[in-house]
Amino acid sequence: MNILLLYPEMPDTFWAMKHLMKIISKKSSYPPLGLLTISRLLPNDWEKKLVDLNVTNLSPADVEWADYVFISAMNVQAEYAKKAIEYCKKFNKKVVAGGPLFTHEFEKFSEVDHFVLNEAEITLPIFIKDITEGKPQRYYTTGEFADVTQSPLPDWNLIDLNKYAYAIVQYSRGCPYRCDFCDVTTLFGRKPRTKTSNQIIDELNLILASGNPGMILFADDNLIGNRRDLKNNLLPALIDWRRRNKNAPGFATQVTINLADDEEMMKLMIEAGFRHIFVGIESVSEESLEDCKKTQNLRRDLLENVKLLQQKGYIVTGGFIVGFDSDKESIFQEQIEFIQNSGIVMATVNILKAPPGTDLNIKLKLEDRLIEPFDFDENMTNIITKMDKMVLYNGYKKILDNIYNPQKIYNRASQFLSYYGNHRAENPIRKEFAFNDLVTLFKIIYFSGIMGKGRLYFWRLFIRTIFVNRKNIVHALLFGALIFQFQRLHEKFMLSYYQISESL
Numbered sequence: 001m002n003i004l005l006l007y008p009e010m011p012d013t014f015w016a017m018k019h020l021m022k023i024i025s026k027k028s029s030y031p032p033l034g035l036l037t038i039s040r041l042l043p044n045d046w047e048k049k050l051v052d053l054n055v056t057n058l059s060p061a062d063v064e065w066a067d068y069v070f071i072s073a074m075n076v077q078a079e080y081a082k083k084a085i086e087y088c089k090k091f092n093k094k095v096v097a098g099g100p101l102f103t104h105e106f107e108k109f110s111e112v113d114h115f116v117l118n119e120a121e122i123t124l125p126i127f128i129k130d131i132t133e134g135k136p137q138r139y140y141t142t143g144e145f146a147d148v149t150q151s152p153l154p155d156w157n158l159i160d161l162n163k164y165a166y167a168i169v170q171y172s173r174g175c176p177y178r179c180d181f182c183d184v185t186t187l188f189g190r191k192p193r194t195k196t197s198n199q200i201i202d203e204l205n206l207i208l209a210s211g212n213p214g215m216i217l218f219a220d221d222n223l224i225g226n227r228r229d230l231k232n233n234l235l236p237a238l239i240d241w242r243r244r245n246k247n248a249p250g251f252a253t254q255v256t257i258n259l260a261d262d263e264e265m266m267k268l269m270i271e272a273g274f275r276h277i278f279v280g281i282e283s284v285s286e287e288s289l290e291d292c293k294k295t296q297n298l299r300r301d302l303l304e305n306v307k308l309l310q311q312k313g314y315i316v317t318g319g320f321i322v323g324f325d326s327d328k329e330s331i332f333q334e335q336i337e338f339i340q341n342s343g344i345v346m347a348t349v350n351i352l353k354a355p356p357g358t359d360l361n362i363k364l365k366l367e368d369r370l371i372e373p374f375d376f377d378e379n380m381t382n383i384i385t386k387m388d389k390m391v392l393y394n395g396y397k398k399i400l401d402n403i404y405n406p407q408k409i410y411n412r413a414s415q416f417l418s419y420y421g422n423h424r425a426e427n428p429i430r431k432e433f434a435f436n437d438l439v440t441l442f443k444i445i446y447f448s449g450i451m452g453k454g455r456l457y458f459w460r461l462f463i464r465t466i467f468v469n470r471k472n473i474v475h476a477l478l479f480g481a482l483i484f485q486f487q488r489l490h491e492k493f494m495l496s497y498y499q500i501s502e503s504l
């Protein structure tokens with residue numbers, strides 16, 4: 001049996017960082033971990049080929065070769081998933097779909113032959129059995145959650161890791177919190193299930209054997225969801241692994257803001273190699289945080305928490321949302337001031353959405369406040385908002401105009417770099433210089449320092465860091481490249497803004 005594993009293109013969003021990828025000579029941010037794991041769940045004697053449409057094209061020969069096409073996608077890839085499915089159906093191929101997009105919205109994909117939904121560790125073996133017995137069904141679902149200690153190692157042989165900025169592992173699934181705009185608890189439950197330390201170390205060793213990427217992403221929705229296991233098992237194992245692998249890449253992940261309450265955890269995570277963390281800050285308004293049930297962000301000084309994390313050695317990416325029912329017109333300026341004062345260089349701001357599979361979606365459906373169909377576009381919402389739509393879009397535009405302004409990025413980056421790097425890690429992240437780094441340096445200078453509209457601020461940041469804080473020069477170059485990335489995102493937003501304002 002020949003199986004084509006197909007990963008649709010990612011749209012040009014904050015997370016895809018497509019323009020940054022061009023500068024650092026990578027094709028995509030990270031590989032499709034789900035499909036790499038699916039490959040190992042399929043029988044050993046089946047032939048497998050993986051085509052990630054973010055790094056390569058799909059050829060007619062690839063599709064013709066396949067007996068089945070397995071496609072996996074997230075909500076944000078809906079449009080490209082549809083196109084990929086249509087293409088494969090032209091060859092009369094059987095298409096099997098799974099992953100978060102199809103688990104929530106399978107009814108939108110009538111051309112798919114078989115849906116293997118929820119967690120594949122449970123549903124896929126049943127589908128395989130049915131195929132081998134010649135009686136496959138259309139839907140495979142489960143209300144159970146998989147035992148991730150039994151999940152197989154991903155099949156890294158299927159991809160060229162050098163094409164990606166990050167390698168990827170996943171330690172836990174599920175999150176104890178219940179933010180109402182988030183589908184994680186529907187998909188994976190509220191009790192975080194964790195892999196064993198040995199599983200993760202095996203995965204990391206396999207990654208190093210497949211090439212040494214710049215960074216490894218722990219693709220957990222909330223890494224610190226199960227603190228006891230993390231502190232007692234995984235982090236000590238990662239610290240030990242890093243001591244044995246002196247040139248091991250650093251780690252990136254997602255955490256909740258209350259990491260800042262736990263001195264021991266902050267220290268252990270730094271020693272284990274975590275540096276880049278995404279934190280959902282969402283709003284500076286307590287009322288809006290109450291609205292969305294982001295309880296862990298309430299009754300705390302969010303700004304001080306972020307600064308503490310930065311001083312401890314973390315590079316914080318912050319997620320923000322506007323458009324909550326409680327938001328007043330002052331929220332836009334308040335969010336801008338928070339972001340500027342926080343020194344968060346990478347900030348992503350969205351208009352509140354109610355994706356399928358979330359508590360918010362259920363609530364707004366009952367209130368008859370949903371706009372169909374759902375579109376994951378960062379600049380859109382599927383909610384009939386309480387705030388006047390034009391006020392909301394103008395306020396949102398004001399935030400993006402501000403935070404993507406090169407001077408403002410420069411100010412945040414200078415502020416951050418002025419105190420970042422004073423922390424001491426017993427296990428520093430070392431990087432051996434490679435020829436590719438020189439190529440990347442020239443590309444950053446070309447795109448950001450010569451061609452970029454924010455080139456003045458790029459050079460200011462570069463020169464200031466050389467004179468004031470030379471050990472942070474790699475970070476200064478990254479932020480310089482981000483000026484270019486954010487300019488492109490802002491141009492894309494302006495196009496959709498003009499369309500939206502004409503339609504309102």
Ligand code: SF4
Nearest residue numbers: 175177178179182221
């Ligand atoms: S903390 Fe993060 S992962 Fe957990 S429910 Fe909230 S948004 Fe989702």
